[in-house]
Amino acid sequence: DERARPERALTMQSTVQCKARAACATRPRSSGAARAHNQASALARHGAEMGFLGSKLSSSRSGPRLGSRPGRRQRGVKPVAVIERPTVEPESLKASTRSVLAIILGGGAGTRLYPLTKQRAKPAVPIGGAYRLIDVPMSNCINSGISKIYILTQFNSTSLNRHLTRAYNFGNGIRFGGDGFVEILAATQTPTPGGKDWFQGTADAVRRYAWLLESVRIRQVEDIVILSGDHLYRMDYMKFVQKHRETNADITVAAIPCDKNRASDFGLMKIDATGRINDFAEKPKGAALEDMRVDTTILGLSPGEAKEKPYIASMGIYVFKKEVLIDLLNEKMPTANDFGSEIIPEAAEDMRVQAYLFNDYWEDIGTMKSFFDANLALAQHPPRFEFYDALNPIFTSPRFLPPAKVQNCQVSDAIISHGACLEDCEVENAIIGLRSRVGRGVTIRDSMLMGSDYYESESLRQSLLAEGKVPIGIGDGSLIQNTIVDKNARVGKNAVLLNKAGVEEANLEEDGLYIRSGIVTVLADATIPDGFEI
Numbered sequence: 001d002e003r004a005r006p007e008r009a010l011t012m013q014s015t016v017q018c019k020a021r022a023a024c025a026t027r028p029r030s031s032g033a034a035r036a037h038n039q040a041s042a043l044a045r046h047g048a049e050m051g052f053l054g055s056k057l058s059s060s061r062s063g064p065r066l067g068s069r070p071g072r073r074q075r076g077v078k079p080v081a082v083i084e085r086p087t088v089e090p091e092s093l094k095a096s097t098r099s100v101l102a103i104i105l106g107g108g109a110g111t112r113l114y115p116l117t118k119q120r121a122k123p124a125v126p127i128g129g130a131y132r133l134i135d136v137p138m139s140n141c142i143n144s145g146i147s148k149i150y151i152l153t154q155f156n157s158t159s160l161n162r163h164l165t166r167a168y169n170f171g172n173g174i175r176f177g178g179d180g181f182v183e184i185l186a187a188t189q190t191p192t193p194g195g196k197d198w199f200q201g202t203a204d205a206v207r208r209y210a211w212l213l214e215s216v217r218i219r220q221v222e223d224i225v226i227l228s229g230d231h232l233y234r235m236d237y238m239k240f241v242q243k244h245r246e247t248n249a250d251i252t253v254a255a256i257p258c259d260k261n262r263a264s265d266f267g268l269m270k271i272d273a274t275g276r277i278n279d280f281a282e283k284p285k286g287a288a289l290e291d292m293r294v295d296t297t298i299l300g301l302s303p304g305e306a307k308e309k310p311y312i313a314s315m316g317i318y319v320f321k322k323e324v325l326i327d328l329l330n331e332k333m334p335t336a337n338d339f340g341s342e343i344i345p346e347a348a349e350d351m352r353v354q355a356y357l358f359n360d361y362w363e364d365i366g367t368m369k370s371f372f373d374a375n376l377a378l379a380q381h382p383p384r385f386e387f388y389d390a391l392n393p394i395f396t397s398p399r400f401l402p403p404a405k406v407q408n409c410q411v412s413d414a415i416i417s418h419g420a421c422l423e424d425c426e427v428e429n430a431i432i433g434l435r436s437r438v439g440r441g442v443t444i445r446d447s448m449l450m451g452s453d454y455y456e457s458e459s460l461r462q463s464l465l466a467e468g469k470v471p472i473g474i475g476d477g478s479l480i481q482n483t484i485v486d487k488n489a490r491v492g493k494n495a496v497l498l499n500k501a502g503v504e505e506a507n508l509e510e511d512g513l514y515i516r517s518g519i520v521t522v523l524a525d526a527t528i529p530d531g532f533e534i
Contacts, residue, residue: 097145098179099222100241101213101322104137104229105202106153106160112367115514115523116486121153123229124160125371126450126487128378128387129417129431131396132163133365136234137227138182139394144237146225147180148218152205154187154198161186167397179220185209201337202226207329213322224325226318226339232374232385233362234392235317240356244319249354251324251347253277254317256362257296257309260289266313267340268292269355275299277353280345299357312355315362316340324351361385369517372484375431375448379413401434417451437473439493444474445481450524452488470527483520491522492530499534508534 110117116125123134134151141149149168153160161184168182187199187208199205206226213224223244225237235254244252255269263284270279271294281292289311296306318339320328328343329336336342347353361384365371377384387394401419408424416422416432424440433451438444452472456464461471474480475493483497489512491497497513499520506515512526513534522528 097147097238099220100146100225100238101148101150101218101221101223102137102141102146102225102227102237103206104134104141104149104151104227105205106134106151106157106229107155109155110230113365113371114516115509115521116368116371116484117156119156119524120159121156121229122365124156124163125230125365126433127232127365127371127375128394129415129433129451130399131387131394132160133232134160134164134229135167135394135396136232137229138164138168139392140233140235140237141227142395143392144235146237148221149182150185150209150212151182151229152185152187152199152209154205157184157186163397167395179217185212201342202339203329203333203343204337206325207334210326210329213326221322224320224322226320228316228364230365231315231317231362232365233358233360234385234389234394235358235360240317240358241319243356244354247275247354248352249319250321250351251344251353252319252356253344253353254315254358255299255312255355256315256358257299257301257305258311258313259309260311263292263311263313264289269312269314270294271298271312271355273298275355277344277348277355280348282341296357299355301357301359305359312357314340314344315358316364318344319356367517368519368521372448372517372519376429376446379415379429379431381413399434404432419455420451433487437471439474439476439478441477442474443479443481445479447480447483447485449474449480449485450487454488470529475530482518483522485522486524486526488525489522490527492528492532494531495528496533497522497528 104123107122110122110125113122113125124132127133138149141147151160151164164182164184187205199208212218213221223241225241240252240254253269258266265283267280267282268284268289269277269281270292271277275298279292281288284292293310294312296309296312297303299312301309316339324347328347333343333346336346344353363370363374363385365374374385378387399418404416404418404420404422406416406420406422409422409427410425411422411427413429414427414432415430416427417434417436419435420432420438421436422432422438425438425442425444427438428445430444430446431448432438432444433449435452435455436449437452438449456472464471470490470492472488472490474485474491475495477494478491479496479498480491481498483499485491497520499515499518502518503515504518506513508514509523511532512523512528514521514523520534
């Protein structure tokens, strides 16, 4: 029927709207239905105002409405196409993301994570089977709507640079349009005083590139978020920035509440009744620790939570007004090298430095033990941190790998990454990385395999075995416990890696091993022969 064709042109959204209007006209709404109606109306209005939620689609006024009689004139239907809710909450949109710049600090030499940092920067260390540490702050920026990002690098930056290039800027990775960018700022020599030295600290690293902060390219930027590249957490930075702006702060410091047991491991802060920071203490103990107690209900904790967590620790994440940051680095404190121990405490004396409470999972991946424990915790049920979040995903480099292949295995509390191949083995409380090969009769318990950067063909593997050599992966009959196996490592048949003697620290690099905090690490590209035991 020619007259029915306009009906088919209407979207499903218009169908729902028409039915909803008809129903609403004939019966009163319940309180729940009224809330749903108001939410839907607000979403439609928000989408029309913000643009990115969808465009208004107008149907012809002359076309009949669904379910109407031919010939009767109907009111025009204006359906709204609505896509999935954006990852940036509407509350965050109060702060314009275009006026925010993020600077991610690539970290120092990462000596406490050695040997994982032997040939890579700390933010490039693999985590969770398929990710790198740098993916966490990068993804938080993307999910928060921040598209102007600088990454400062210095030590062993080749692997980090390669990953960032593949994942976030070029090729088939996540790209930014408009005035957004992701750029790597490497340590470099300059003709300025001290310009031939390495970065001396977090503040010094930013100071070396302070001239970029005054460039025309980022003239719209009002606030700068300083981030670390080696933390594990999920955070909406724009809520952080919005709080910074609402309080008219010069600097805002992200703070995490903690109990007495953890408090002495961090730099603590004290605040007044308005949340303004007025005192600092670096890893205090005894009476000094007791003196750093604060009323954390000021920052939003419930009385019960505040009683359990009467301390606030700096997360090493800051928001600066752009002009304030440039003035502090170049004029007021030109010789200060570190934000946490120098810039922030001194600025708090005569500037408005506020605390922002982050009451969620956060882990500083600074030591071998914290790194190991945080990884294994990802496999717990439920995990304290979850990579599987549809609205706020953690991005990484795109890969074209087959699904994991698991044949006749017993697996419990484990993450098995794509491209892995496991056969007739037992896996418990473990992370199995990309392209991992695990042979028959293997037991992997309380361990992390980082996987491999490439596959060896089956013919090559058989050839290596025939020659008495070891292919990439874990050989048949081996036991891996309390161990990290780095990328591209080769563990032979019937090997036992579990630190039987309970050694806390040992440098066994000649054998391809390193023990730190009692955790055995097989070095990247190392070969552990058949029958080896430790």
